[in-house]
Amino acid sequence: MITRFAVILVPWLLLVAVWYAIHYSGFINPSLVPTPHAVALRGWELMHSRLPLDIVMSTQRVFTGVLSGIIVAVPVGFVLGWYRNVRSLIDPLINFFRALPPIALIPLVIVYFGVDELAKTVILFYASFFAGVIVMYEGISQISPIYVRVARTLGASDSEIFRKVILPLAVPHMLTALRVALGVAWATLVASELIAAQQGLGALIQNAGSFFQLDIIYVGIICIGFIALIMDLALRALSRRFLSWQERLA
Protein backbone atom coordinates (compact mmCIF):
# COMPACT_ATOMS: atom_id res chain seq x y z
CA MET A 1 0.00 0.00 0.00
CA ILE A 2 2.74 2.40 1.00
CA THR A 3 4.83 1.47 -2.03
CA ARG A 4 1.85 2.00 -4.32
CA PHE A 5 1.38 5.42 -2.82
CA ALA A 6 5.05 6.18 -3.34
CA VAL A 7 4.90 5.08 -6.97
CA ILE A 8 2.12 7.55 -7.60
CA LEU A 9 3.73 10.36 -5.63
CA VAL A 10 7.39 10.12 -6.64
CA PRO A 11 7.10 11.44 -10.21
CA TRP A 12 5.20 14.48 -8.96
CA LEU A 13 7.71 15.20 -6.24
CA LEU A 14 10.45 14.85 -8.84
CA LEU A 15 8.70 17.36 -11.04
CA VAL A 16 8.46 19.86 -8.19
CA ALA A 17 12.15 19.29 -7.39
CA VAL A 18 13.17 19.98 -10.97
CA TRP A 19 11.02 23.08 -10.89
CA TYR A 20 12.81 24.35 -7.78
CA ALA A 21 16.15 23.47 -9.32
CA ILE A 22 15.37 25.54 -12.38
CA HIS A 23 14.29 28.46 -10.21
CA TYR A 24 17.43 28.43 -8.10
CA SER A 25 19.93 27.33 -10.76
CA GLY A 26 20.44 30.83 -12.08
CA PHE A 27 20.26 29.73 -15.70
CA ILE A 28 16.98 31.52 -16.04
CA ASN A 29 16.01 34.83 -14.50
CA PRO A 30 14.21 33.64 -11.32
CA SER A 31 11.47 36.22 -11.78
CA LEU A 32 10.46 34.35 -14.95
CA VAL A 33 9.97 31.10 -13.03
CA PRO A 34 7.88 31.53 -9.89
CA THR A 35 8.60 28.95 -7.20
CA PRO A 36 6.13 26.12 -6.63
CA HIS A 37 5.21 27.44 -3.21
CA ALA A 38 4.52 30.90 -4.62
CA VAL A 39 2.25 29.30 -7.22
CA ALA A 40 0.56 27.20 -4.54
CA LEU A 41 -0.03 30.30 -2.44
CA ARG A 42 -1.51 32.14 -5.39
CA GLY A 43 -3.65 29.14 -6.17
CA TRP A 44 -4.96 29.15 -2.61
CA GLU A 45 -5.80 32.84 -2.87
CA LEU A 46 -7.55 32.40 -6.18
CA MET A 47 -9.56 29.55 -4.75
CA HIS A 48 -11.26 32.20 -2.66
CA SER A 49 -11.92 34.53 -5.55
CA ARG A 50 -12.43 33.72 -9.24
CA LEU A 51 -10.85 30.26 -9.65
CA PRO A 52 -13.89 28.14 -8.65
CA LEU A 53 -16.06 29.94 -11.19
CA ASP A 54 -13.38 29.57 -13.87
CA ILE A 55 -13.16 25.86 -13.24
CA VAL A 56 -16.92 25.43 -13.24
CA MET A 57 -17.33 27.45 -16.42
CA SER A 58 -14.65 25.54 -18.28
CA THR A 59 -15.77 22.07 -17.24
CA GLN A 60 -19.36 22.95 -17.89
CA ARG A 61 -18.56 24.09 -21.41
CA VAL A 62 -16.61 20.93 -22.08
CA PHE A 63 -19.44 18.79 -20.75
CA THR A 64 -22.16 20.39 -22.83
CA GLY A 65 -19.97 20.42 -25.94
CA VAL A 66 -18.78 16.84 -25.60
CA LEU A 67 -22.14 15.50 -24.56
CA SER A 68 -24.01 17.09 -27.44
CA GLY A 69 -21.24 16.17 -29.89
CA ILE A 70 -21.11 12.54 -28.81
CA ILE A 71 -24.87 12.15 -28.70
CA VAL A 72 -24.95 12.99 -32.39
CA ALA A 73 -21.66 11.29 -33.26
CA VAL A 74 -22.66 7.88 -31.91
CA PRO A 75 -25.69 7.27 -34.15
CA VAL A 76 -24.07 8.95 -37.15
CA GLY A 77 -20.83 7.03 -36.68
CA PHE A 78 -22.85 3.90 -36.23
CA VAL A 79 -24.72 4.30 -39.51
CA LEU A 80 -21.51 5.14 -41.35
CA GLY A 81 -19.75 2.14 -39.91
CA TRP A 82 -22.55 -0.31 -40.48
CA TYR A 83 -23.65 0.67 -43.97
CA ARG A 84 -20.54 0.59 -46.07
CA ASN A 85 -22.07 2.29 -49.08
CA VAL A 86 -23.28 5.25 -47.04
CA ARG A 87 -19.82 5.48 -45.63
CA SER A 88 -17.96 5.65 -48.95
CA LEU A 89 -20.34 8.43 -49.92
CA ILE A 90 -19.86 10.55 -46.82
CA ASP A 91 -16.25 9.69 -46.01
CA PRO A 92 -14.55 12.52 -47.98
CA LEU A 93 -16.86 15.11 -46.40
CA ILE A 94 -16.15 13.88 -42.90
CA ASN A 95 -12.44 13.87 -43.51
CA PHE A 96 -12.58 17.38 -44.90
CA PHE A 97 -14.33 18.76 -41.86
CA ARG A 98 -12.29 16.76 -39.44
CA ALA A 99 -9.08 18.08 -40.96
CA LEU A 100 -10.13 21.66 -40.20
CA PRO A 101 -8.75 22.56 -36.77
CA PRO A 102 -11.74 23.79 -34.74
CA ILE A 103 -9.65 26.73 -33.58
CA ALA A 104 -9.47 27.99 -37.15
CA LEU A 105 -13.24 28.28 -37.12
CA ILE A 106 -13.43 30.45 -34.04
CA PRO A 107 -13.51 33.79 -35.90
CA LEU A 108 -16.29 32.53 -38.12
CA VAL A 109 -18.23 31.20 -35.16
CA ILE A 110 -17.91 34.56 -33.44
CA VAL A 111 -19.39 36.23 -36.50
CA TYR A 112 -22.35 33.87 -36.60
CA PHE A 113 -22.93 33.12 -32.95
CA GLY A 114 -21.42 36.04 -31.08
CA VAL A 115 -19.10 35.64 -28.11
CA ASP A 116 -21.39 34.18 -25.49
CA GLU A 117 -21.88 30.60 -24.34
CA LEU A 118 -23.59 29.44 -27.52
CA ALA A 119 -20.50 30.20 -29.59
CA LYS A 120 -18.30 28.09 -27.36
CA THR A 121 -20.79 25.25 -27.31
CA VAL A 122 -20.90 25.29 -31.08
CA ILE A 123 -17.12 25.05 -31.39
CA LEU A 124 -16.91 22.29 -28.83
CA PHE A 125 -19.78 20.45 -30.45
CA TYR A 126 -17.94 20.63 -33.76
CA ALA A 127 -14.67 19.43 -32.25
CA SER A 128 -16.26 16.56 -30.30
CA PHE A 129 -18.53 15.47 -33.10
CA PHE A 130 -15.82 14.99 -35.70
CA ALA A 131 -13.38 13.43 -33.26
CA GLY A 132 -16.08 11.06 -32.01
CA VAL A 133 -17.67 10.15 -35.30
CA ILE A 134 -14.41 8.89 -36.79
CA VAL A 135 -13.57 6.70 -33.83
CA MET A 136 -17.08 5.37 -33.79
CA TYR A 137 -17.39 4.43 -37.43
CA GLU A 138 -13.96 2.92 -37.71
CA GLY A 139 -14.71 0.80 -34.68
CA ILE A 140 -18.14 -0.27 -35.89
CA SER A 141 -16.92 -1.13 -39.37
CA GLN A 142 -14.44 -3.54 -37.83
CA ILE A 143 -17.05 -5.59 -35.98
CA SER A 144 -16.83 -9.16 -37.24
CA PRO A 145 -20.03 -10.35 -38.98
CA ILE A 146 -19.67 -13.79 -37.39
CA TYR A 147 -21.47 -12.65 -34.21
CA VAL A 148 -24.49 -11.49 -36.16
CA ARG A 149 -24.54 -14.79 -38.03
CA VAL A 150 -24.36 -16.81 -34.84
CA ALA A 151 -27.17 -14.76 -33.32
CA ARG A 152 -29.32 -15.31 -36.40
CA THR A 153 -28.85 -19.07 -36.30
CA LEU A 154 -29.95 -18.99 -32.68
CA GLY A 155 -33.13 -17.26 -33.76
CA ALA A 156 -32.47 -13.59 -33.04
CA SER A 157 -34.70 -11.02 -34.73
CA ASP A 158 -33.27 -7.81 -36.17
CA SER A 159 -34.11 -5.82 -33.08
CA GLU A 160 -32.63 -8.50 -30.83
CA ILE A 161 -29.46 -8.51 -32.89
CA PHE A 162 -29.22 -4.78 -32.51
CA ARG A 163 -29.80 -4.80 -28.76
CA LYS A 164 -27.94 -7.94 -27.80
CA VAL A 165 -25.08 -8.09 -30.27
CA ILE A 166 -24.35 -4.81 -31.97
CA LEU A 167 -24.92 -2.57 -28.99
CA PRO A 168 -22.57 -4.43 -26.64
CA LEU A 169 -19.96 -4.50 -29.39
CA ALA A 170 -20.39 -0.77 -29.92
CA VAL A 171 -19.91 0.20 -26.27
CA PRO A 172 -16.10 0.04 -26.32
CA HIS A 173 -16.08 2.29 -29.36
CA MET A 174 -18.47 4.72 -27.73
CA LEU A 175 -16.20 5.00 -24.73
CA THR A 176 -13.14 5.50 -26.90
CA ALA A 177 -15.01 8.14 -28.89
CA LEU A 178 -15.92 9.86 -25.66
CA ARG A 179 -12.33 9.85 -24.48
CA VAL A 180 -10.96 11.17 -27.74
CA ALA A 181 -13.67 13.83 -27.94
CA LEU A 182 -12.96 14.92 -24.39
CA GLY A 183 -9.29 15.40 -25.19
CA VAL A 184 -9.98 17.38 -28.33
CA ALA A 185 -12.72 19.44 -26.70
CA TRP A 186 -10.57 20.35 -23.76
CA ALA A 187 -7.79 21.59 -26.03
CA THR A 188 -10.24 23.52 -28.16
CA LEU A 189 -12.00 25.01 -25.17
CA VAL A 190 -8.94 26.62 -23.71
CA ALA A 191 -8.05 28.05 -27.08
CA SER A 192 -11.52 29.50 -27.52
CA GLU A 193 -11.47 30.97 -24.02
CA LEU A 194 -8.10 32.54 -24.73
CA ILE A 195 -9.72 34.45 -27.54
CA ALA A 196 -13.12 35.39 -26.31
CA ALA A 197 -14.24 34.86 -22.73
CA GLN A 198 -14.41 36.59 -19.38
CA GLN A 199 -14.59 33.42 -17.34
CA GLY A 200 -12.91 30.10 -17.67
CA LEU A 201 -9.40 28.83 -17.23
CA GLY A 202 -8.34 30.01 -20.68
CA ALA A 203 -9.56 33.50 -19.84
CA LEU A 204 -7.75 33.38 -16.52
CA ILE A 205 -4.49 32.59 -18.27
CA GLN A 206 -5.07 35.19 -20.94
CA ASN A 207 -5.79 37.96 -18.42
CA ALA A 208 -2.81 37.02 -16.29
CA GLY A 209 -0.65 37.06 -19.39
CA SER A 210 -1.51 40.65 -20.18
CA PHE A 211 -0.48 41.68 -16.66
CA PHE A 212 2.60 39.46 -16.63
CA GLN A 213 1.27 37.49 -13.64
CA LEU A 214 3.28 34.36 -14.23
CA ASP A 215 2.15 32.64 -11.04
CA ILE A 216 -1.48 32.90 -12.10
CA ILE A 217 -0.62 31.48 -15.52
CA TYR A 218 0.93 28.51 -13.76
CA VAL A 219 -2.10 28.07 -11.55
CA GLY A 220 -4.31 28.02 -14.64
CA ILE A 221 -2.13 25.53 -16.47
CA ILE A 222 -1.96 23.20 -13.49
CA CYS A 223 -5.74 23.30 -13.10
CA ILE A 224 -6.26 22.48 -16.76
CA GLY A 225 -3.88 19.55 -16.48
CA PHE A 226 -5.46 18.16 -13.36
CA ILE A 227 -9.02 18.45 -14.58
CA ALA A 228 -8.11 16.65 -17.80
CA LEU A 229 -6.38 13.97 -15.76
CA ILE A 230 -9.38 13.51 -13.49
CA MET A 231 -11.76 13.26 -16.43
CA ASP A 232 -9.56 10.66 -18.07
CA LEU A 233 -9.34 8.65 -14.87
CA ALA A 234 -13.10 8.76 -14.50
CA LEU A 235 -13.56 7.52 -18.04
CA ARG A 236 -11.10 4.73 -17.50
CA ALA A 237 -12.96 3.65 -14.41
CA LEU A 238 -16.11 3.66 -16.48
CA SER A 239 -14.41 1.53 -19.14
CA ARG A 240 -13.22 -0.94 -16.55
CA ARG A 241 -16.72 -1.23 -15.26
CA PHE A 242 -18.25 -1.88 -18.70
CA LEU A 243 -15.44 -3.59 -20.54
CA SER A 244 -14.13 -6.15 -18.12
CA TRP A 245 -14.64 -8.71 -20.88
CA GLN A 246 -11.92 -7.17 -23.00
CA GLU A 247 -8.35 -8.32 -23.06
CA ARG A 248 -6.58 -5.38 -21.54
CA LEU A 249 -7.50 -1.78 -20.91
CA ALA A 250 -5.34 1.05 -22.06
Place this chain on the structure above:
Amino acid sequence: MSAKPRIVFDHVSVRFPTERGQMQVVEDVSYAIADREFVSIIGPSGCGKTTMMNIVAGFMTASAGSVTLDGRPIAGPGPDRGVIFQEYGIFPWLTVKENIAFGLKLRANRTDEKEREEICQRYMRLMGLSDFAGAWPRMLSGGMRQRLALARAYAVKPQFLLMDEPFGALDAQTRMAMQDLLLEVLAAEGKTVMLITHSVEEAVYLSNRIIVMTARPARIREIIEVPFAYPRSEDLHERREFGELRAHVRQLVMQEYAQQARQKPQADN
Protein backbone atom coordinates in the same frame (compact mmCIF):
# COMPACT_ATOMS: atom_id res chain seq x y z
CA MET B 1 -32.77 -44.70 -44.40
CA SER B 2 -36.34 -44.96 -45.48
CA ALA B 3 -37.29 -41.78 -43.63
CA LYS B 4 -38.43 -38.73 -45.57
CA PRO B 5 -35.82 -36.43 -47.05
CA ARG B 6 -35.40 -33.15 -45.18
CA ILE B 7 -32.44 -31.35 -46.73
CA VAL B 8 -32.34 -31.73 -50.49
CA PHE B 9 -29.60 -30.48 -52.82
CA ASP B 10 -30.87 -30.53 -56.37
CA HIS B 11 -28.26 -29.85 -59.08
CA VAL B 12 -26.67 -27.15 -56.99
CA SER B 13 -23.86 -25.00 -58.36
CA VAL B 14 -22.15 -22.06 -56.69
CA ARG B 15 -19.93 -19.50 -58.36
CA PHE B 16 -18.13 -16.64 -56.69
CA PRO B 17 -17.10 -13.52 -58.57
CA THR B 18 -13.34 -12.90 -58.46
CA GLU B 19 -11.04 -10.47 -60.23
CA ARG B 20 -10.38 -13.09 -62.88
CA GLY B 21 -14.04 -13.75 -63.49
CA GLN B 22 -16.33 -16.33 -61.97
CA MET B 23 -14.87 -19.04 -59.79
CA GLN B 24 -16.82 -22.26 -59.76
CA VAL B 25 -16.85 -23.58 -56.20
CA VAL B 26 -19.67 -26.13 -56.18
CA GLU B 27 -20.67 -27.90 -59.38
CA ASP B 28 -23.89 -29.78 -59.97
CA VAL B 29 -24.23 -31.38 -56.57
CA SER B 30 -27.33 -33.41 -55.74
CA TYR B 31 -28.01 -35.33 -52.56
CA ALA B 32 -30.66 -35.63 -49.91
CA ILE B 33 -30.31 -35.88 -46.16
CA ALA B 34 -33.10 -37.89 -44.61
CA ASP B 35 -34.84 -37.28 -41.30
CA ARG B 36 -32.54 -38.08 -38.37
CA GLU B 37 -29.79 -39.01 -40.71
CA PHE B 38 -26.18 -38.18 -39.91
CA VAL B 39 -24.29 -37.17 -43.03
CA SER B 40 -20.64 -36.22 -43.06
CA ILE B 41 -19.07 -34.17 -45.81
CA ILE B 42 -15.40 -34.69 -46.37
CA GLY B 43 -13.12 -33.26 -49.03
CA PRO B 44 -10.00 -31.21 -49.66
CA SER B 45 -9.57 -27.88 -47.93
CA GLY B 46 -11.10 -25.03 -49.90
CA CYS B 47 -13.25 -27.27 -52.07
CA GLY B 48 -16.58 -25.73 -51.05
CA LYS B 49 -17.84 -27.57 -47.98
CA THR B 50 -18.48 -24.50 -45.85
CA THR B 51 -20.15 -22.92 -48.86
CA MET B 52 -22.66 -25.78 -49.05
CA MET B 53 -23.34 -25.49 -45.36
CA ASN B 54 -23.86 -21.75 -45.61
CA ILE B 55 -26.62 -22.38 -48.12
CA VAL B 56 -28.44 -24.74 -45.76
CA ALA B 57 -27.87 -22.33 -42.87
CA GLY B 58 -29.54 -19.62 -44.94
CA PHE B 59 -26.61 -17.25 -45.36
CA MET B 60 -26.39 -17.53 -49.12
CA THR B 61 -28.20 -19.02 -52.07
CA ALA B 62 -27.04 -21.30 -54.83
CA SER B 63 -26.08 -19.80 -58.18
CA ALA B 64 -27.96 -22.60 -59.91
CA GLY B 65 -30.13 -25.47 -58.73
CA SER B 66 -32.02 -25.47 -55.48
CA VAL B 67 -31.62 -26.42 -51.86
CA THR B 68 -34.82 -27.15 -50.00
CA LEU B 69 -35.64 -27.79 -46.39
CA ASP B 70 -38.67 -30.01 -45.93
CA GLY B 71 -39.59 -29.22 -49.49
CA ARG B 72 -39.48 -25.47 -49.05
CA PRO B 73 -36.80 -23.10 -50.27
CA ILE B 74 -34.58 -21.75 -47.49
CA ALA B 75 -35.57 -18.21 -46.61
CA GLY B 76 -32.79 -17.37 -44.17
CA PRO B 77 -31.19 -18.53 -40.94
CA GLY B 78 -33.37 -19.79 -38.11
CA PRO B 79 -33.22 -21.53 -34.77
CA ASP B 80 -34.41 -24.80 -36.31
CA ARG B 81 -30.90 -25.13 -37.76
CA GLY B 82 -28.16 -24.98 -35.16
CA VAL B 83 -24.84 -24.03 -36.68
CA ILE B 84 -21.40 -24.70 -35.26
CA PHE B 85 -19.13 -22.35 -37.15
CA GLN B 86 -15.59 -23.21 -38.07
CA GLU B 87 -14.52 -20.07 -36.17
CA TYR B 88 -16.95 -20.65 -33.25
CA GLY B 89 -18.15 -17.05 -32.89
CA ILE B 90 -18.25 -17.15 -29.10
CA PHE B 91 -19.63 -13.82 -27.85
CA PRO B 92 -16.67 -12.26 -26.05
CA TRP B 93 -18.79 -9.78 -24.08
CA LEU B 94 -20.81 -12.56 -22.40
CA THR B 95 -19.66 -15.03 -19.80
CA VAL B 96 -19.65 -18.75 -20.49
CA LYS B 97 -23.08 -19.20 -18.98
CA GLU B 98 -24.51 -16.13 -20.67
CA ASN B 99 -23.26 -17.44 -23.99
CA ILE B 100 -25.19 -20.66 -23.49
CA ALA B 101 -28.26 -18.76 -22.29
CA PHE B 102 -28.16 -16.31 -25.22
CA GLY B 103 -30.38 -18.36 -27.53
CA LEU B 104 -32.74 -19.31 -24.72
CA LYS B 105 -33.46 -15.67 -23.95
CA LEU B 106 -34.49 -14.81 -27.50
CA ARG B 107 -38.14 -14.41 -28.33
CA ALA B 108 -37.89 -17.27 -30.84
CA ASN B 109 -37.15 -19.85 -28.12
CA ARG B 110 -38.41 -18.14 -25.01
CA THR B 111 -37.83 -20.24 -21.90
CA ASP B 112 -38.56 -19.32 -18.32
CA GLU B 113 -35.84 -18.54 -15.83
CA LYS B 114 -35.92 -21.93 -14.13
CA GLU B 115 -35.82 -23.97 -17.30
CA ARG B 116 -33.03 -21.81 -18.68
CA GLU B 117 -30.98 -22.34 -15.57
CA GLU B 118 -31.45 -26.09 -15.83
CA ILE B 119 -30.43 -26.20 -19.47
CA CYS B 120 -27.37 -24.05 -18.83
CA GLN B 121 -26.28 -26.18 -15.90
CA ARG B 122 -26.84 -29.36 -17.85
CA TYR B 123 -24.73 -28.36 -20.85
CA MET B 124 -22.01 -26.78 -18.74
CA ARG B 125 -21.77 -30.08 -16.90
CA LEU B 126 -21.76 -32.16 -20.07
CA MET B 127 -19.11 -29.94 -21.66
CA GLY B 128 -16.95 -29.72 -18.56
CA LEU B 129 -17.48 -25.98 -18.26
CA SER B 130 -19.23 -25.84 -14.88
CA ASP B 131 -16.22 -24.34 -13.14
CA PHE B 132 -16.10 -21.57 -15.71
CA ALA B 133 -19.73 -20.44 -15.64
CA GLY B 134 -18.78 -16.84 -14.85
CA ALA B 135 -15.55 -16.73 -16.86
CA TRP B 136 -15.01 -14.48 -19.87
CA PRO B 137 -14.39 -16.36 -23.11
CA ARG B 138 -10.93 -14.79 -23.45
CA MET B 139 -9.90 -16.88 -20.45
CA LEU B 140 -10.84 -20.16 -22.15
CA SER B 141 -8.57 -22.48 -24.10
CA GLY B 142 -9.31 -23.22 -27.74
CA GLY B 143 -10.88 -26.55 -26.89
CA MET B 144 -13.07 -25.01 -24.22
CA ARG B 145 -14.30 -22.39 -26.66
CA GLN B 146 -15.24 -25.10 -29.07
CA ARG B 147 -17.16 -26.94 -26.37
CA LEU B 148 -18.88 -23.68 -25.46
CA ALA B 149 -19.95 -23.24 -29.08
CA LEU B 150 -21.40 -26.77 -28.99
CA ALA B 151 -23.24 -26.09 -25.73
CA ARG B 152 -24.69 -22.86 -27.07
CA ALA B 153 -25.99 -24.57 -30.19
CA TYR B 154 -27.34 -27.67 -28.39
CA ALA B 155 -29.12 -25.52 -25.80
CA VAL B 156 -31.83 -24.26 -28.16
CA LYS B 157 -32.58 -27.83 -29.29
CA PRO B 158 -32.45 -27.33 -33.05
CA GLN B 159 -33.91 -30.01 -35.33
CA PHE B 160 -30.88 -29.77 -37.57
CA LEU B 161 -27.27 -29.51 -36.63
CA LEU B 162 -24.92 -28.02 -39.19
CA MET B 163 -21.44 -28.53 -37.90
CA ASP B 164 -18.33 -27.15 -39.56
CA GLU B 165 -15.25 -28.90 -38.16
CA PRO B 166 -16.76 -28.82 -34.69
CA PHE B 167 -14.10 -30.93 -33.04
CA GLY B 168 -11.09 -29.70 -34.94
CA ALA B 169 -9.48 -27.84 -32.06
CA LEU B 170 -9.90 -30.60 -29.48
CA ASP B 171 -7.28 -33.00 -28.20
CA ALA B 172 -7.81 -36.65 -29.13
CA GLN B 173 -9.40 -37.64 -25.81
CA THR B 174 -11.79 -34.70 -25.60
CA ARG B 175 -12.62 -35.20 -29.23
CA MET B 176 -13.76 -38.75 -28.63
CA ALA B 177 -15.71 -37.67 -25.57
CA MET B 178 -17.44 -34.94 -27.60
CA GLN B 179 -18.25 -37.39 -30.40
CA ASP B 180 -19.86 -39.76 -27.93
CA LEU B 181 -21.70 -36.88 -26.32
CA LEU B 182 -23.01 -35.82 -29.72
CA LEU B 183 -24.26 -39.35 -30.36
CA GLU B 184 -25.96 -39.31 -26.97
CA VAL B 185 -27.65 -36.01 -27.65
CA LEU B 186 -28.79 -37.32 -31.02
CA ALA B 187 -30.12 -40.55 -29.53
CA ALA B 188 -32.06 -38.56 -26.94
CA GLU B 189 -33.30 -35.70 -29.12
CA GLY B 190 -33.26 -37.09 -32.65
CA LYS B 191 -31.67 -34.56 -34.97
CA THR B 192 -30.69 -34.43 -38.59
CA VAL B 193 -26.99 -33.70 -38.88
CA MET B 194 -24.70 -32.35 -41.56
CA LEU B 195 -21.13 -32.55 -40.37
CA ILE B 196 -18.11 -31.19 -42.17
CA THR B 197 -14.92 -32.85 -41.07
CA HIS B 198 -11.39 -33.53 -42.20
CA SER B 199 -11.18 -36.66 -40.05
CA VAL B 200 -12.06 -39.86 -41.88
CA GLU B 201 -12.07 -41.69 -38.58
CA GLU B 202 -14.64 -39.29 -37.20
CA ALA B 203 -16.81 -39.43 -40.30
CA VAL B 204 -16.91 -43.24 -40.25
CA TYR B 205 -17.53 -43.39 -36.53
CA LEU B 206 -20.43 -40.95 -36.47
CA SER B 207 -22.23 -41.06 -39.80
CA ASN B 208 -24.95 -42.94 -41.59
CA ARG B 209 -23.45 -41.75 -44.84
CA ILE B 210 -20.28 -40.02 -45.92
CA ILE B 211 -20.18 -37.75 -48.93
CA VAL B 212 -16.69 -37.42 -50.35
CA MET B 213 -16.28 -34.22 -52.37
CA THR B 214 -13.79 -33.68 -55.16
CA ALA B 215 -11.18 -30.94 -55.22
CA ARG B 216 -12.64 -27.57 -56.21
CA PRO B 217 -15.03 -27.23 -57.89
CA ALA B 218 -16.73 -29.56 -55.43
CA ARG B 219 -18.59 -32.39 -57.08
CA ILE B 220 -19.66 -35.58 -55.41
CA ARG B 221 -16.87 -38.10 -55.66
CA GLU B 222 -18.67 -40.89 -53.88
CA ILE B 223 -21.39 -41.42 -51.30
CA ILE B 224 -20.53 -44.12 -48.81
CA GLU B 225 -23.06 -45.91 -46.64
CA VAL B 226 -21.79 -46.67 -43.17
CA PRO B 227 -23.49 -49.92 -42.14
CA PHE B 228 -22.80 -49.94 -38.39
CA ALA B 229 -25.85 -49.79 -36.15
CA TYR B 230 -26.34 -47.18 -33.43
CA PRO B 231 -25.66 -46.89 -30.57
CA ARG B 232 -22.01 -46.99 -31.46
CA SER B 233 -19.26 -47.17 -28.94
CA GLU B 234 -15.55 -46.75 -29.07
CA ASP B 235 -14.73 -50.43 -29.55
CA LEU B 236 -16.14 -49.93 -33.05
CA HIS B 237 -12.80 -48.36 -33.94
CA GLU B 238 -11.15 -51.76 -33.48
CA ARG B 239 -13.50 -53.69 -35.79
CA ARG B 240 -12.08 -54.99 -39.07
CA GLU B 241 -15.02 -53.67 -41.16
CA PHE B 242 -14.48 -50.26 -39.62
CA GLY B 243 -10.83 -50.34 -40.64
CA GLU B 244 -11.70 -51.37 -44.18
CA LEU B 245 -14.26 -48.65 -44.62
CA ARG B 246 -11.90 -46.09 -43.16
CA ALA B 247 -9.16 -47.18 -45.56
CA HIS B 248 -11.54 -46.85 -48.51
CA VAL B 249 -12.68 -43.36 -47.58
CA ARG B 250 -9.16 -42.28 -46.76
CA GLN B 251 -7.97 -43.40 -50.17
CA LEU B 252 -10.67 -41.34 -51.91
CA VAL B 253 -9.81 -38.27 -49.88
CA MET B 254 -6.10 -38.67 -50.51
CA GLN B 255 -6.74 -38.92 -54.24
CA GLU B 256 -8.70 -35.69 -54.17
CA TYR B 257 -5.98 -33.94 -52.21
CA ALA B 258 -3.46 -35.14 -54.80
CA GLN B 259 -5.75 -33.86 -57.53
CA GLN B 260 -5.96 -30.50 -55.82
CA ALA B 261 -2.17 -30.30 -55.56
CA ARG B 262 -1.90 -30.95 -59.29
CA GLN B 263 -4.41 -28.18 -60.03
CA LYS B 264 -2.71 -25.62 -57.82
CA PRO B 265 -0.20 -24.11 -60.26
CA GLN B 266 -2.75 -23.25 -62.90
CA ALA B 267 -5.16 -20.36 -62.61
CA ASP B 268 -8.63 -20.88 -61.19
CA ASN B 269 -11.57 -20.35 -63.43
